[in-house]
Amino acid sequence: MPTRAFTGKNEGRRQFSNRIPLKSHAQSSPLERRVLQRLRIVGAIEGTSTLVLFFVAMPLKYLADQPMPVSVAGAIHGGLFLLYCVVLAHATKLHKRPIKWVMKFFVASLIPFGPFVVDKSLKHEISELPEEE
Numbered sequence: 380m381p382t383r384a385f386t387g388k389n390e391g392r393r394q395f396s397n398r399i400p401l402k403s404h405a406q407s408s409p410l411e412r413r414v415l416q417r418l419r420i421v422g423a424i425e426g427t428s429t430l431v432l433f434f435v436a437m438p439l440k441y442l443a444d445q446p447m448p449v450s451v452a453g454a455i456h457g458g459l460f461l462l463y464c465v466v467l468a469h470a471t472k473l474h475k476r477p478i479k480w481v482m483k484f485f486v487a488s489l490i491p492f493g494p495f496v497v498d499k500s501l502k503h504e505i506s507e508l509p510e511e512e
Contacts, residue, residue, distance in 0.1 A: 412508045414470045419501050422484070425463040426494030428456040433491055463488055
């Protein structure tokens, strides 16, 4: 069973998280912050490519009989999805996150609008890290 860490953002309201407690400010490096920021950026780009594929290219294929946009958008989306998986694996290894954390972001990448939904929690994690000097 994963340990639950008190995040302490609002003292009057208890907030719990399934993630491993963050390192102290003295132990954190600028790389850790950049890796999570990179995950946010790649997630937003990959999420946008999913939406373009599902809501632009596929309707063009089936409604306007134009298969080429699916070929182009599908190839771009496939490459971006693989890049997202690599960046997610790097962030997982560097931050030593549990499999539940990884699965949340991986499953979100499979669902339209998913990367945009989990972006809020990732933004919160980044805000808990110390600023770069």
